[in-house]
Amino acid sequence: MVRLHFRLPGLALACGLLLGALPAIAHEHPAATPMARNWQERLAAAKGSAVSVAADEQGRLWSVDMRQGNLWLSRSTDGGKTFADIGKVNAQPEAILADGQNRPQIAVHGQVVVVSWSQALPKLYSGHVRMARSEDGGISFAPPVIVNENREEIGHGFNAMKMDRQGNLALAWLDGRERSAAARKGVKYSGSSVYYATSSDFGKTWTANVKLADNSCECCRIGLAIGPDGGAVAQWRHLFAGGVRDFATAPLKPGAPVLRASEDGWEISACPHHGGDLAIDAGGRRHYVWFTGSAGKPGLFYRYAEGAQFSAPRAFGDLDAQAGHPTVFADGKQVAVVWREFDGQRYRLRRMQSSDRGETWSAPSTVAEAEGATDLPLFVQGAAQPLVAWGTAAGVRIIDLR
């Protein structure tokens, strides 16, 4: 069993891996360097609170979690009841962000295991997106590589990664290079930017880094999904005019248009630490879930989209129970949405279900409860069924929604 040890500072510190307001701290205060060092040392010494889980084509489950600067690969052959360690992904320990919005990612097919993560660098809020790959079922990994071609000591992190059974792999992350370039020219730049790279051979070879969008929010996870045509689509919290932090979406294709994915109008000078999620069904319909704190209509929302046509947002979740961190799964006409609530004593996972591609929905119901600190729930990457991985104080739990 992979045991989790929750350390909450990570939640706040994870936001750090950003380009945002950091120059203000890094340059104006000489004491920022010890702070950054402290940050990095603590990360390397800690256990991550995030466990990421992927299914291979046989339905076996693979997980990665961070312990003392190493990512450990584990496998379950009993549907997630027990996990056994296979070994380390990175031989040399390094400062790895593994909590909340900024967590390692894993994808498995056959003997190929691909893991990506955010490495924290000594300078405050700076990092690299790293990746390591195994071709022998995780027994050995090639040395990790840095994915971001820009090697400045600035923010590169919040990586999201998805893979399909044909070997299409997509990796998207938040990247500070545009902000850094603007700063060199003395130009103001709002937020961060979204970059990506893709592979069509299970991660053996990759495209160059491509910019997807300017002006993203700085510390919300990216929603990422691969469609039936093998093309990936991303969803992220964007920084619209007037400091409005609503969602945007775009396919990972050079020159693709960026579409607005929510019209919440959440104007906020802060980082909400609350990304959304995205799934694409076999017919190519995109299913979006997200959180907004907009004064007019806060809460969790679902909508679907085909091309540039979006359905009306549908609210869900109990606003008075800290409803948050939604995740979505689509298979055929079935769509499942899971999110987390807190009732004052314990966390509960709530679900709602559609069997007509998101037109009508079941009433919400509770699928699991947990005492103590918990991670946010996520559908298992690559699973053919709606399996939810949920890190709790007692270990990672796999919940089969069928």
Place this chain on the structure above:
Amino acid sequence: MGRIAHRLACLLLGGLAWAAQAVEGPRPFVVGSLKEIQAQYAGKPLIVTFWSVGCTHCPAELKTLGALKRRHPDLNIVLVAADTPEDGPETRRLATQYGLTKAPQWVFADPIPERLRMDIDRRWYGELPRTHFYDAGHRLEAVSGVVPEARLRQWVAANLR
């Protein structure tokens, strides 16, 4: 002579109290702590700012608050860091940088932040900074994100006499 001795004693005691505070670090913030803070400032206007060490938007607001505090020593500001007790030294060091050494400081001391947020405000979902403005009657106005400097000044002008 007696007066000078008294002053020296005050200075010494004050210094000791300051030193003790500096060494002790922020107080642990648990369920009920906000009520305790409010009771302490009953009948007085108060700003409670929730922030964290890793929050990149927080320094802007904390610096403005620090400057306001210098100009209005009577302004009641309480800082609550949504970190963990082990971040105490760091939160105190940063607060000093922002000119808020004298503001009482607290740090989250619960492994479940949702439990604290529900006690503070059920509809706060963790965005930082988060500012609670209490007027003299302790009517609450809660704001997520950096509060513009003009708005902070306005509040001070309206509530501090």
